[in-house]
Amino acid sequence: MTYIRTFLNIIALPLILLAIWFVSTLGETSFFVPTPQALVETFFETWTSERFVSDVFPSLGRLMIGIVLSILIGIGAGLLIGSFRWLRALLEPTLEFFRAIPPPVLIPVIMLLIGIGDEMKVSVIVLGAVWPILLNTIEGVRSMDEVLADTSRTYGMNKINSVRYLILPSAMPQIMAGIRQSLSIALILMVISEMFASTEGLGFAIVQFQRSFAIPEMWSGIVLLGLIGVILSFIFQLAERWILGWYHGLREIEQAA
């Protein structure tokens, strides 16, 4: 019963929006706004053929590599910086500066430095997506519970075990919040990085459709991006439920008390 209700909750608004769209485009002849039926047709025509291999696949590959690198670098550097007060004092002002730079403006610079290949696109994704993870990890490590840290010290926990059983799990709620933000940033930067000097990719394809007046195709690319975002967020939620099960249980009990 609850599953059915959840499912209804999920699809209710999209159905209403589709209905509004359908009604408002009835008899519509505008070149720039396709009807729902036309869009669905175009969607399957456009993205199930070789474009999936030539555009979607490389885009998703770069997105995944970018996200994984961001997570690894963000958590790794965050653990290090969060663990040493002097390192934090030394780096944090500078990190804030770099974080404040919008990554798209770095694209021309990176193009000059490392060319226009996949490395450039992945670099742009990482340069934007790493910050929420890095800063949240630093904050998570810094706000470690004192009693828990004392407990670990009295039991003579070594460095590796401290990271694995104490520091990393205790910072995990904040790390996951950082990753969640990073996912949407990574998706945006994936598209933007493909709009410069590219020959393939989702961003490239959408711009190309627009310039060649393939309007329904352009719209279908935007829909595909939205779907990728939804799927990413769904995978993230599954992972979070698995990794932070203890945290949600603890919070529920605290709130009930």
Next chain:
Amino acid sequence: MTSEHSQPTNPVISQSGVQDTPDGRIPVGKTMPGEEPMLSVQNLKKVYHTDGGDIEAVRNLTFDLPKGQLACLVGPSGSGKTTLLKCISGLMAPTEGEVTLHGEKVTGPPKSMAVVFQEYGRSLFPWLRVAENVELPLKNQGMDKTARREVVAEALEAVGLSHVPKSYPWQLSGGMQQRVAIARAVAYKPEVLLMDEPFAAVDAQTRADLEDLVRGIWKKLGVSVLFVTHDIDESVYLGERVIILSSSPTVIQEDVLVDLPAERDQLETRSSQRFAELRHHVYEQIQLAKKGFRPEDAVANANA
């Protein structure tokens, strides 16, 4: 140490049960005659440096904890009990003086010491299950898996928690969580067990059970226990000895031998006459401490 140690009688409360009022016979910073001093605190002083000036939490503390003794440290609130315990456990460096374990100076948390904190909710790893919490220090020591499993099962059995190894700590009641923390300490097999007001946050009935549990474990393992509490009844019921701390800056107000029978019972012991006398005496001393009475003044008066 000195010749005073040759007389095994309680310097303050004589065996006849007559209580002495505070006078020159109170030993300042003197320890009970011990068999084999295991843990030794000498002239310990701790000053916190803050922006608003220095705060002297502990002025001068000296006492020994012999092997296998269960001693309670009791003092008015704000008497630096937790500071003292942090210095003893090596979590904090004293400003002056030193703590030695088996004659060796404590500079960091010693291997043979376990600490049970008051905040059970914050001292257990919420991301680990009960058995994993108990197991972690052993894993860290490099004990192999089968041995670990056995020790963990034994420790959980000892605290009466064999039925919940797979639960998370936060799914348990406060008293049960503190049992997990005790099981973890027991499994670690320390020589000295420090307990920092471990039952201050649990209800009275649970507390009585936990007190008996601590005495049972102490007897079974032969471990030295230093039990910090602000509860006078608890200190007398649990301890073989009660060390009364003065108000801050802390010195030892008095060191009392608890000559109750070894077998203690919540009903029998607590209603015995001797318990009442000891409790009365400790209570009196705490009241004196709260009023600002300091043992060094008493000595000065007696010598004058």
